[in-house]
Amino acid sequence: xxxxxxxxxxxxxxxxLVLSGCSKKESDPAKMRYLAAEGTTVVTYAxxxxxxxxxxxxxxxxxxxxIQGKTITQDEINYEPSKVDDETTIYYCETDLVExxxxxxxxxxxxxxxxxxxYVTPGDCTIAxxxxxxxxxxxxxxxxxxxxxxxxxxxxDEGGNEAWVYSKYLVDSQEAADAVNQQYYDLxxxxxxxxxxxxxxxxxxxxxxxxxxxVPGAPSQPSEVRAYYLNAGCIDGIEYYIDCAKAAGAxxxxxxxxxxxxxxxxxxxxxxxPSSYEAAYHNNEDYKAGIAKVKEAGIWxxxxxxxxxxQYFADDNPDECIMSFGENQGWPSAYSRRAWEYNVKLAIxxxxxxxxxxIQFDYVRFPENSYSLSDxxxxxxxNRYDEEKAEAxxxxxxxxxxxxxxxxxxxxxxxxxxxSDGYVTAYGQYWPAISNIVDAVSSMPYIDHFxxxxxxxxDGYSTMYNWAKGAAEAQQITPTPAAAxxxxxxxxxxxxxxxxxxxAGFLSDQIQALWDAGIGDGGFITWNVASNxxxxxxxxxxxxxxx
Numbered sequence: 001x002x003x004x005x006x007x008x009x010x011x012x013x014x015x016x017l018v019l020s021g022c023s024k025k026e027s028d029p030a031k032m033r034y035l036a037a038e039g040t041t042v043v044t045y046a047x048x049x050x051x052x053x054x055x056x057x058x059x060x061x062x063x064x065x066x067i068q069g070k071t072i073t074q075d076e077i078n079y080e081p082s083k084v085d086d087e088t089t090i091y092y093c094e095t096d097l098v099e100x101x102x103x104x105x106x107x108x109x110x111x112x113x114x115x116x117x118x119y120v121t122p123g124d125c126t127i128a129x130x131x132x133x134x135x136x137x138x139x140x141x142x143x144x145x146x147x148x149x150x151x152x153x154x155x156x157d158e159g160g161n162e163a164w165v166y167s168k169y170l171v172d173s174q175e176a177a178d179a180v181n182q183q184y185y186d187l188x189x190x191x192x193x194x195x196x197x198x199x200x201x202x203x204x205x206x207x208x209x210x211x212x213x214x215v216p217g218a219p220s221q222p223s224e225v226r227a228y229y230l231n232a233g234c235i236d237g238i239e240y241y242i243d244c245a246k247a248a249g250a251x252x253x254x255x256x257x258x259x260x261x262x263x264x265x266x267x268x269x270x271x272x273x274p275s276s277y278e279a280a281y282h283n284n285e286d287y288k289a290g291i292a293k294v295k296e297a298g299i300w301x302x303x304x305x306x307x308x309x310x311q312y313f314a315d316d317n318p319d320e321c322i323m324s325f326g327e328n329q330g331w332p333s334a335y336s337r338r339a340w341e342y343n344v345k346l347a348i349x350x351x352x353x354x355x356x357x358x359i360q361f362d363y364v365r366f367p368e369n370s371y372s373l374s375d376x377x378x379x380x381x382x383n384r385y386d387e388e389k390a391e392a393x394x395x396x397x398x399x400x401x402x403x404x405x406x407x408x409x410x411x412x413x414x415x416x417x418x419x420s421d422g423y424v425t426a427y428g429q430y431w432p433a434i435s436n437i438v439d440a441v442s443s444m445p446y447i448d449h450f451x452x453x454x455x456x457x458x459d460g461y462s463t464m465y466n467w468a469k470g471a472a473e474a475q476q477i478t479p480t481p482a483a484a485x486x487x488x489x490x491x492x493x494x495x496x497x498x499x500x501x502x503x504a505g506f507l508s509d510q511i512q513a514l515w516d517a518g519i520g521d522g523g524f525i526t527w528n529v530a531s532n533x534x535x536x537x538x539x540x541x542x543x544x545x546x547x
Contacts, residue, residue, distance in 0.1 A: 030068040033080075033097040036104045037061040040148030045079055045091040053079050053091055060148040062104045065092065105142050105150055110170035111177035112137065114207045115391070117399045118163035122152045125344050125403040127337045128163035130385045130395070133207075134177050137170065166402060168212070184208035187477040188432055191422050198426040199374035201388030206433040207398075210479040213439055215405045221358070221439060222300050225485050225523030226543050227252035229304075231531045232263035232281045235290035242297045244536050248543035252300035254360060254525050255291070257350050258343075259306045263287055268349050272342035276312035284353075291354045302412070303356040307343045308332050309363040322367070325378035331367045333382040334392050334428060344403045351409040358410040360442065361400065364393060364429070365416070371426035389428030397437045410439040412485065417445035420470035431471070432478035440483040442525060443471060447510065448493045457493045457500050461509040464488075468517030475519060483522035486514055490526035490539060502528075502535050507542035515547040 035042040039061070046056035053074045059065075069081035069089070078094035098104060112135045118128040122143035131137070140162065141154035150167040157163075171177050189204040230253055234241055245253060257263050262280040264287035269277035294301050313332050314321050320336040322329040332339040347359040366381070366389050373379040387395065397413060404411040419431040420443060435441045445467040450456040456463045468486075475481045488510045493500040500506065507526070514520035528535055 030066050033065055033067050033092075033099065034101050034104050035059055035061045035063045035065060035092065035096055036098040036106055037096060037148075038106045042092065042096045045093070046089070047091075056090070059090075059092075062101060062145040062148055065090075065097075067092070067097065101145070102141070104145060105139070105153075107139050107172075110137050110139060110153065110155070110167075110172065111135065111174055112169060113171045113177045113179075114169040114209060114398070115395055116165045116169045117395065117402075118155070118165050119152070120163065122164050123406075125341065125348065125399070127341055127399075129161065130337070131157060131165070132385070134174070136174070137165070142167075169398075181208045181210075181479065184432075184477065184479050191424070191430075191432075193423040198371055198424065199389070200370070200424040200426045200428050200430075201390035203390070203424055203430055203433070205388055205391055206394055206430060208432070208436060208479060211401075211437050213401075213405075213480065215408060215410055215439075218408050218410065219357070221410050221483070222251050222523070223483075224521055225252045225300065225302075225440070225483075225525070226250050227254050227300075227302065227485075227523070227525040228536055229254045229490075229525055229527055229531060230256065231529065232256040232259065232261065234531050235263070235282055235287055237533075238290040238293055240533055241531070241536075242294060242299065244533060244540070245299055246297065247537070248540040250299070250543055252302055252523075252525075253294055254302045254304050255294070257303040257305045257354075257356075257359075258310070258346065259304065259362075260311065262312075264354075266346055266349055268342065268345045272338065272345070273310070273313040273316045275316050276310075279312065288354050291356065295355055295357075300358065301356045302358040302360050303347070303350045303354070304360045304362060305343055305347060305350075306362045307364050308334050308339060308366070310339075313339060313342060320382060322373065322382065323380040324373055324376065329367065329373075334364070334366050334389065334396060335381055335383045335385070335387065337384075340396055340399060344400050347400070347404055347409075347411075348407045351404065351407045356409060358412060358439070359404050360412040360414065360440075362414040364396065364413050364434075365425075365427040368427060370428070374426070389426075390424045390430045390433060393428040394430070394433045394437065397434055401437050401439075412440035412442055412482070413438045414442045414444060414487070417443055417449065417467060419443060420445070420467055420474055422470060422474065431474035432481075435475060435482040435484075436478040436480055438482045440485045440522065441481075442485045442487055444487040444527070445471075446487070446489045446527065448489060448495065457489075457496070458498070460489070460506055461513045464510045464513035465517050468514050468519055472518040484519040485522040486519070486524050487527045488524050490528045490535060491530075491532075502538060504539050504541040507539045508545055511542060511545075512547055520547055 041058040044057045045053045048054045065082045067080045072079045079091040082090045120126045120128045137155040142150045143152045152164045191203045264282045265280045314330045401411045415429045424430040447463045448457045
């Protein structure tokens with residue numbers, strides 16, 4: 001009987017607690033949500049002194065928040081509470097909360113501000129296509145979000161083709177997409193060769209927006225590089241070159257990865273250029289061990305890759321080569337996306353497998369006879385995307401820099417000495433458009449290449465100084481200029497009378513001219529095709545000197 005009464009009393013007490021709203025059951029379990037928006041931030045809210053919900057600040061979209069407590073409705077809008085501490089509660093608009101990170105980017109369309117390479121998948125540099133400035137894209141997804149900023153969008157173009165593209169090249173409106181970076185556009189738009197159409201393209205069609213050159217997780221580049229060049233054969237005696245570099249105080253070595261032959265059996269070549277793979281100089285273990293010794297010595301490693309002047313690739317891929325009146329020129333076109341992919345994938349593998357700090361591309365251009373090829377009217381440059389030559393070179397630089405930076409290395413490009421003359425060249429190189437994107441631009445103003453007057457090779461200082469003034473000007477008309485790191489003549493000039501041998505003074509004169517013209521602080525690289533060790537020791541004092 002007593003047990004029955006106890007049960008009845010307990011039941012009545014529980015009913016009373018429920019009716020009074022004092023049940024001990026959790027009425028509002030915590031919910032994990034993400035913040036979603038079309039932009040990078042979401043508005044946060046708080047209660048004011050009168051208990052009204054008012055804007056209080058912003059939070060980064062993509063952030064995960066804990067929602068718990070009573071929903072407040074004001075002006076037909078629901079606000080969900082998130083307790084920060086015992087005294088502070090932040091409120092979020094209910095419509096800004098989603099259940100998964102994949103829902104956080106709410107933008108549905110973007111426009112192309114800077115011509116973009118598109119990719120098959122994120123994290124892989126395989127090319128899906130190319131989209132020009134001003135195009136409208138539908139957004140169908142994204143890969144990752146950092147501080148509210150999307151890295152890559154999955155997009156669909158107006159033709160229904162789907163691919164991935166870096167978000168940094170896209171903007172929110174047609175007006176913004178069609179605009180140019182007016183200050184630097186005006187400085188460059190009229191830089192053309194006087195009196196002759198070179199067929200290299202118009203500087204007015206190139207991009208001059210600032211480019212973020214951050215390489216996440218990588219050590220800083222040396223601010224002033226003093227480097228020797230080593231051809232692929234030098235790996236066999238790498239210790240001797242390391243000793244020479246230490247004696248000179250050189251802080252970097254430029255080492256061949258591909259110049260004609262591959263330096264080692266890079267796996268990527270099996271797909272793109274099997275004959276190049278078969279002809280490689282070294283086995284991978286020996287080459288890797290040589291690079292490791294350079295790095296152990298504390299020397300910055302720069303891997304040099306000759307890009308479009310590649311006979312092996314040309315033989316393996318004849319459809320990617322320039323044609324003239326039906327005859328294959330044996331030169332892979334700078335328009336060729338297959339050639340782009342091959343060289344960039346080779347670069348990435350050299351970073352990941354061999355440990356290079358930086359990749360340097362040489363021959364980033366169309367061939368020297370591009371003017372005559374174009375002027376003849378019989379050339380087929382394999383121009384699939386209707387780009388001008390300078391556009392293709394700059395677009396390739398965007399693609400290569402993005403991919404190599406993502407691999408954790410820096411990227412530099414060689415250009416002809418002519419590029420300091422202030423116009424778009426016939427082979428598609430335009431200094432400001434290249435320097436704006438890459439980490440270092442390395443011109444090749446070899447003093448025996450400047451006509452046949454004796455002073456050009458006898459008076460290295462004057463020849464270099466006169467050249468460097470134009471290079472210094474080119475560096476001033478681009479918003480994010482690369483380091484100007486110049487190739488210097490480090491070989492005897494035996495072609496004309498009088499012959500000029502290589503001495504420390506011969507090299508020092510060239511270096512001093514760079515400093516006096518205003519582009520010495522990026523450093524220099526010695527060009528000696530044989531990588532002659534005796535000559536390299538001869539010029540040690542030039543490396544050690546202060547300028």
